[in-house]
Amino acid sequence: MYDAIVIGARCAGSPVGMLLARRGHRVLVVDRATFPSDTVSTHYIQQRGLARLAAWGLLDELVATGVPAIKHMTVSYRDIVIAGFADAINGIDVTYAPRRTVLDQILVNGARAAGAEVREGFAVRELIFEDGKVVGIRGAAADGEVREEHARIVIGADGRNSFVADAVGAQRYHEVPAECFVYYSYFSGLRTDFHSRIGVGEQIGIWPTHDDRTLVAVMRKAEAMPEFRADVEGNFHAIARAIVPEFAEELATHGKREDRFHPMRYPDNYYRQSYGPGWALVGDAGYHKDPLTGLGISDAFEYAQLLADRVHDGLSGDVPMADALAEYQRERDAKSHSSFEFTCSISTLELTPQLHAVFRALGGDARYAKDFFAMIGGGMTGEEFFAPERMAKLLGASA
Numbered sequence: 001m002y003d004a005i006v007i008g009a010r011c012a013g014s015p016v017g018m019l020l021a022r023r024g025h026r027v028l029v030v031d032r033a034t035f036p037s038d039t040v041s042t043h044y045i046q047q048r049g050l051a052r053l054a055a056w057g058l059l060d061e062l063v064a065t066g067v068p069a070i071k072h073m074t075v076s077y078r079d080i081v082i083a084g085f086a087d088a089i090n091g092i093d094v095t096y097a098p099r100r101t102v103l104d105q106i107l108v109n110g111a112r113a114a115g116a117e118v119r120e121g122f123a124v125r126e127l128i129f130e131d132g133k134v135v136g137i138r139g140a141a142a143d144g145e146v147r148e149e150h151a152r153i154v155i156g157a158d159g160r161n162s163f164v165a166d167a168v169g170a171q172r173y174h175e176v177p178a179e180c181f182v183y184y185s186y187f188s189g190l191r192t193d194f195h196s197r198i199g200v201g202e203q204i205g206i207w208p209t210h211d212d213r214t215l216v217a218v219m220r221k222a223e224a225m226p227e228f229r230a231d232v233e234g235n236f237h238a239i240a241r242a243i244v245p246e247f248a249e250e251l252a253t254h255g256k257r258e259d260r261f262h263p264m265r266y267p268d269n270y271y272r273q274s275y276g277p278g279w280a281l282v283g284d285a286g287y288h289k290d291p292l293t294g295l296g297i298s299d300a301f302e303y304a305q306l307l308a309d310r311v312h313d314g315l316s317g318d319v320p321m322a323d324a325l326a327e328y329q330r331e332r333d334a335k336s337h338s339s340f341e342f343t344c345s346i347s348t349l350e351l352t353p354q355l356h357a358v359f360r361a362l363g364g365d366a367r368y369a370k371d372f373f374a375m376i377g378g379g380m381t382g383e384e385f386f387a388p389e390r391m392a393k394l395l396g397a398s399a
């Protein structure tokens with residue numbers, strides 16, 4: 001009998017397993033994947049997320065892998081360009097975009113080092129219920145052997161198509177349809193900083209990553225996918241030319257594509273009911289938003305910490321488990337609300353008139369641009385950044 005079983009061992013699952021094991025609980029983490037392995041995701045991490053890794057003692061290991069430091073960011077909307085970088089956020093004055101093959105392995109190692117049992121190549125097929133409460137899992141190892149395990153709580157950290165959510169019938173709320181699709185790949189021969197640039201109905205993201213590669217991603221509105229697919233390479237370069245011509249030139253002359261294109265039609269934005277008798281959800285399983293603002297990994301870390309703290313309260317008997325889990329969901333929703341709204345709004349690739357005026361003003365104001373990058377990096381909430389009195393000052397100064 002375990003105290004907790006965690007299904008999924010990536011950005012949300014391994015940290016939850018690690019944190020519970022560090023508090024002395026008996027933890028099993030399972031994943032049908034084996035590690036190191038990749039997953040469909042670009043991988044810019046906010047300074048807020050890096051600060052979590054530092055607090056957990058895992059950041060030095062990541063930096064030692066040679067992931068390039070990003071110290072300058074350019075965000076643009078059509079002709080408005082906002083460039084700069086945030087002041088240090090919780091002591092973190094750089095950011096990184098590590099390959100998931102590297103990051104997820106560090107997280108899995110962290111869970112193991114904390115004393116959690118991590119079972120790779122193990123696919124969960126069923127939840128075990130007793131009197132309406134989840135009490136365990138049934139699944140198969142890579143060799144086909146079926147195993148049953150029991151725990152006081154089963155945590156679904158199993159991503160946006162969460163098996164656990166389906167098995168317990170967890171309902172979605174606050175759903176916002178996705179707007180875009182993405183194609184991304186890895187290139188050698190380029191020297192760039194971080195770029196997130198929005199053109200007319202399309203976007204390009206550029207991040208330096210491991211092994212002297214640059215991750216280049218283009219996004220377009222979903223209805224353009226069939227047309228894009230007809231000539232992926234040509235359309236990929238055409239979007240770069242339309243939005244950042246100088247980069248497009250470098251891409252065409254010096255960039256060598258080192259990987260296939262990874263496509264995805266973005267899943268919808270949503271929150272999900274994230275707890276019930278004997279179960280909880282964390283990471284994308286419980287709350288998912290468009291990748292445009294690069295929140296997913298850092299949110300997975302932040303709410304893994306929050307869930308581990310609340311589950312510890314429940315397991316130790318300090319607070320009834322149901323109350324502890326309700327508090328987890330309440331706090332997660334309250335904390336993430338403004339960034340969720342901002343993400344849904346900007347992922348239309350069409351700024352509202354108010355946001356357009358704010359971007360225009362930011363383009364000419366280095367001090368406020370720093371604060372904007374603090375919001376992007378997770379050092380300031382949307383409520384703080386967009387506070388009416390601050391916006392009045394910014395817009396007044398630019399009038």
Ligand SMILES: Cc1cc2nc3c(=O)[nH]c(=O)nc-3n(C[C@H](O)[C@H](O)[C@H](O)COP(=O)(O)OP(=O)(O)OC[C@H]3O[C@@H](n4cnc5c(N)ncnc54)[C@H](O)[C@@H]3O)c2cc1C
Pocket residue numbers: 007008009010011012013030031032033039040041042043044045046122123124125157158159160163182264282283284285291294295296297298300
């Ligand atoms: C195209 C794209 C680009 C993105 N770019 C960024 C970015 O730049 N920055 C950022 O912060 N976020 C980004 N994100 C979001 C980020 O990838 C996710 O938020 C993050 O991976 C969520 O982590 P997770 O642990 O919740 O889920 P996942 O990473 O999806 O991991 C879930 C794990 O559960 C396992 N699993 C599922 N079902 C079972 C089962 N039945 N049995 C056993 N194991 C199971 C899977 O094998 C998997 O390993 C992007 C996402 C996409 C799709």
